[in-house]
Amino acid sequence: MxxxxxxxxxxxxxxxxxxxxxxxxxxxxxxxxxxxxxxxxxxxxxxxxxxxxxxxxxxxxxxxxxxxxxxxxxxxxxxxxxxxxxxxxxxxxKVGMKLQKVNMTDSEAEIFKTMLQNLENFISDLRTRKRQSKTSNQQVIFWGSTTYQSLLGDFIRNNC
Amino acid sequence: MSEQKKILDQFMSLYNRPTYEEMSSVTGIQVTRCFRLVNGAEMKLKEYLIFKKLISDKVASESLITLAESCLVSLNETALKEIADLCERKLFFKHLSTESHLIEKQA
Structure with a gap:
């Protein structure tokens, strides 16, 4: 490959x-x-x-x-x-980065999920707009979340 | 002088007791000067720094080799692939960088 x-x-x-x-x-x-x-x-x-x-x-x-x-x-x-x-x-x-570990109730998790969905929609919308701009001027953004438990489990699985 | 002897002993041991010719070729110091240094002539700062750098380079590369050998014995396929990918990418980047310098020189 x-x-x-x-x-x-x-x-x-x-x-x-x-x-x-x-x-x-x-x-x-x-x-x-x-x-x-x-x-x-x-x-x-x-x-x-x-x-x-x-x-x-x-x-x-x-x-x-x-x-x-x-x-x-x-x-x-x-x-x-x-x-x-x-x-x-x-x-x-020029680099902004945040990584947080927080506890959320079910309703707070729902609010968070909705906010992420809004962010995703906003970015998807930006991608559909044709602009004359340099490749190097693009903003690089990433986001994501998981539970601590799943992260630790995957870490052990990948390294065992 | 004891510091000089220590450094020379370390160098001789790490580089498998080289001949004066080999020592000269590795260090870039003349053969007769190497002979004098080994036989007690006082080392200049420049010479001291050359030996010091060669020793630290050798120690670093040998510890990396030892580490790599331990990884091969102990780690699973996924972890080894991750390390191999990283090495491959670092090497490829070095290759690109060398090539870009060559292009710059030719221009």
Whole structure:
């Protein structure tokens, strides 16, 4: 399976919004041209993207579905959250992160569930709006909740 | 001087008692100078730092190897896969970074 790193995915997302030259990808994702060229070279050698002498584009849909496989999505989430945790504790003021452990009654849990649903609806709505904005300007947001018991149980299961 | 002897003994033991030629090739210090140092000539600060760095590099890499061996023996498949994935990704990132530096030099 083709494993895709967060850096490669950013380049792919940029190409996904329209075929581009290396320079335009660099402007779009905010990485230097040398980094972009190095990533493009890797993606080309994996057969994911092609170059027509001017701009880069996707090669085939099969590779694309491989890139979006569950394993690769899992890796991406791990890389993003890992990177956010490192940046947060390195006191990067651009990174906001909260993790709380709280007890809730059934009714409070219902309220929380509704609030999360509202948040999800709001974000889904944002995704449907077409905007002319750089890939690098996107906000990266994640949320989720579980019970402590299930988390501890899964942790033991995964490491036994 | 006792600190110098300690450092040289540690170096000799970690690098499997190298010959003066091998010592010179690892440290970048001339062969005749290596001979003098081993035979008691006083070490310069620059030389001390070279030996110190080589020792700490060797200790770090050996402890990582020992740790990896323990992991292979003790951990389950899921945990090993997680470690392998992480190593693979760190190496791939290093590869990308090296390539990007090469492109920069060529430009």
């Amino acid at each position: 083709n494993k895709v790193m967060m850096l490669e995915r950013a380049v792919l997302e940029s190409i996904g919004a329209g075929n581009k030259t290396a320079q335009r990808i660099s402007d779009d994702i905010g990485l230097t041209l040398t980094w972009v060229k190095s990533i493009l070279f890797q993606l080309q050698s994996k057969g994911v993207i092609g170059f027509d002498g001017y701009s880069y584009s996707f090669m085939n849909k099969e590779k694309l579905s491989e890139i979006n496989s569950e394993d690769n999505v899992k890796y991406e989430i791990k890389e993003i959250t890992n990177s956010m945790i490192e940046s947060y504790f390195a006191k990067n003021p």
